[in-house]
Amino acid sequence: MQGLNILLQPNVFMQLTINGVAMGMIYALMAMGLILLIRAIGVMNFAQGELLMLGAFITWGLTYQVKLPFVLMIPAAMLCFAFVGVVFMFVAYWPLRTASYPTATVISTMGAAMVIREIATITWGSLPLVSAPLVKGVVRVGSLRLQYQYLLTIAIGAVLIFLVFVLFEKLYAGRIMQAAAQDKYAAELLGIPTVLTTAATYIIVVTLASVGGYMIAPVFLVNVTLGTLQLRAFAGVVTGGFGSVKGAIVGSLFIGLVESYSSTFTTTYKDAVVFLVLIVVLLFRPQGLFGERVADKA
Amino acid sequence: MLKIANLHAYYGSIEALKGIDIEIAPGVVTCLIGSNGAGKTTLLKAISGMIRRTGSIVFDERNELIGESPTRIARRSIVHVPEGRHIFPGLSVEENLEVGTIAWHGFFGRKPYETEKRSVFDLFPRLEERRGQLGWSLSGGEQQMLAIGRALMARPKLLMLDEPSMGLAPVIVSDLFRKIVEINKLGIPILLVEQNARLALEISDFAYVLDQGRVRIEGKAKDLRTDPRVQEAYLGRFAGKTQPN
Numbered sequence: 227m228q229g230l231n232i233l234l235q236p237n238v239f240m241q242l243t244i245n246g247v248a249m250g251m252i253y254a255l256m257a258m259g260l261i262l263l264i265r266a267i268g269v270m271n272f273a274q275g276e277l278l279m280l281g282a283f284i285t286w287g288l289t290y291q292v293k294l295p296f297v298l299m300i301p302a303a304m305l306c307f308a309f310v311g312v313v314f315m316f317v318a319y320w321p322l323r324t325a326s327y328p329t330a331t332v333i334s335t336m337g338a339a340m341v342i343r344e345i346a347t348i349t350w351g352s353l354p355l356v357s358a359p360l361v362k363g364v365v366r367v368g369s370l371r372l373q374y375q376y377l378l379t380i381a382i383g384a385v386l387i388f389l390v391f392v393l394f395e396k397l398y399a400g401r402i403m404q405a406a407a408q409d410k411y412a413a414e415l416l417g418i419p420t421v422l423t424t425a426a427t428y429i430i431v432v433t434l435a436s437v438g439g440y441m442i443a444p445v446f447l448v449n450v451t452l453g454t455l456q457l458r459a460f461a462g463v464v465t466g467g468f469g470s471v472k473g474a475i476v477g478s479l480f481i482g483l484v485e486s487y488s489s490t491f492t493t494t495y496k497d498a499v500v501f502l503v504l505i506v507v508l509l510f511r512p513q514g515l516f517g518e519r520v521a522d523k524a
Numbered sequence: 525m526l527k528i529a530n531l532h533a534y535y536g537s538i539e540a541l542k543g544i545d546i547e548i549a550p551g552v553v554t555c556l557i558g559s560n561g562a563g564k565t566t567l568l569k570a571i572s573g574m575i576r577r578t579g580s581i582v583f584d585e586r587n588e589l590i591g592e593s594p595t596r597i598a599r600r601s602i603v604h605v606p607e608g609r610h611i612f613p614g615l616s617v618e619e620n621l622e623v624g625t626i627a628w629h630g631f632f633g634r635k636p637y638e639t640e641k642r643s644v645f646d647l648f649p650r651l652e653e654r655r656g657q658l659g660w661s662l663s664g665g666e667q668q669m670l671a672i673g674r675a676l677m678a679r680p681k682l683l684m685l686d687e688p689s690m691g692l693a694p695v696i697v698s699d700l701f702r703k704i705v706e707i708n709k710l711g712i713p714i715l716l717v718e719q720n721a722r723l724a725l726e727i728s729d730f731a732y733v734l735d736q737g738r739v740r741i742e743g744k745a746k747d748l749r750t751d752p753r754v755q756e757a758y759l760g761r762f763a764g765k766t767q768p769n
């Protein structure tokens with residue numbers, strides 16, 4: 227097969243690996259957010275891709291419309307992400323949290339996705355917008371040419387993931403958030419303000435996805451269709467075993483790599499390849515690559 | 525230290541407490557007994573602010589708790605150990621204890637809590653042995669110790685325990701009740717809810733019998749132990765003789 231021959235050339239292979247890991251990082255940022263929300267409020271968020279898209283638009287707007295310099299753009303963007311997080315929580319989740327149908331909150335995330343798409347289209351139009359890479363150019367390692375943007379994406383993704391782990395595993399505040407996610411009733415009895423911990427979770431989730439959108443903007447164009455990337459994050463979550471943050475990260479990187487390698491065979495059917503691999507994984511390991519079986523947890 | 529007057533509590537439109545008057549004296553163990561569905565758990569929830577209620581609950585003779593949120597009430601150091609323990613399954617024993625400090629520690633605080641942890645470990649050495657183990661992997665007795673230990677981390681001024689004996693073997697229960705007496709000797713007033721009336725009356729100073737959302741009988745625990753109405757309804761016919769629960 228010609229595709230395989232191309233893939234196995236060391237340079238091509240290295241480059242596709244870097245690209246795959248970079249894309250995997252973007253999916254991982256979304257996938258991590260999915261798991262955090264499932265844990266904290268028990269809801270699968272179908273607007274995760276739209277949050278990424280909104281992050282791309284917001285940072286584009288701050289850079290090219292408001293024309294903020296980079297050092298001001300970053301804090302301004304963070305404030306916007308936090309604002310989006312809080313609004314998203316109070317509109318799409320809070321009023322429905324006591325609804326008698328638990329699915330109500332899931333459906334409302336689908337509604338939120340549509341609303342975000344419409345808001346983006348009305349605000350920024352439906353034509354794709356061009357965003358310059360953070361650092362232009364390529365690094366040469368031997369005969370290898372690696373784009374800075376991809377390397378930067380990997381670095382920033384890794385730093386964010388590290389920060390989230392530090393928050394939840396090492397800091398008191400993170401411990402409190404975990405407790406509130408695990409047992410809301412007990413948390414409230416101890417005096418944990420669960421509104422605040424939930425809001426903090428939403429802010430983190432939106433920030434993760436939005437930074438993903440910011441990093442990916444120069445690779446693709448800024449467009450409402452960026453939202454469809456959430457399918458890859460779902461695939462990452464499922465591959466990783468649904469429920470563990472670590473699994474979701476590794477699963478997302480795996481999906482990124484599969485997608486990247488498959489581009490030497492086909493670009494038209496990339497989506498199909500990703501899902502074919504997902505199905506194969508699930509056939510042989512229904513609990514996901516890294517999941518424990520439910521029985522092990524009980 | 526806690527004075528409850530004409531307390532009503534509601535689940536939606538269902539009235540679960542129908543005018544309760546109770547007084548909890550400082551430093552003693554007060555118990556609430558009554559059959560399943562009498563409203564014991566609801567009363568604790570009404571005190572800790574977890575349910576809609578009307579009437580009056582005055583803490584320390586000046587603070588009206590009706591209208592206050594659970595967070596606010598927890599900050600007054602009123603700690604409710606719920607029925608079924610509700611420990612955090614994915615946190616270790618030590619982390620569960622740490623979370624117990626939130627009411628006085630604050631979200632972003634950096635106050636030390638080593639002293640509190642030390643005294644919990646001294647009271648329940650078993651918890652120290654298991655300090656790194658995750659909550660879900662503990663036995664029922666250990667989970668109950670952890671739930672109480674976590675509450676002690678909150679520096680309680682009033683400790684409310686809901687059915688601590690539930691589902692535990694008799695030997696473990698008598699151990700646990702000795703610990704409860706020990707905690708009370710430290711000067712912490714305790715409001716104990718139990719279906720196991722005999723056990724509760726043994727370690728209590730004062731008792732209330734609840735039935736269908738109302739107080740039916742109240743008095744000194746030692747008087748209630750010999751009260752024929754209590755014996756008949758809650759202690760079984762062989763009252764006076766020791767009876768496994």
Ligand SMILES: Nc1ncnc2c1ncn2[C@@H]1O[C@H](COP(=O)(O)OP(=O)(O)O)[C@@H](O)[C@H]1O
Pocket residue numbers: 535538540558559560561562563564565566567
């Ligand atoms: N979540 C609830 N929704 C509606 N009714 C409830 C709820 N919890 C308890 N009740 C009712 O309130 C009454 C008192 O219950 P509870 O306080 O749990 O009793 P106890 O703790 O004494 O066994 C019972 O009649 C029970 O059916």
Ligand SMILES: [Mg+2]
Pocket residue numbers: 564565566607687
């Ligand atoms: Mg009860």
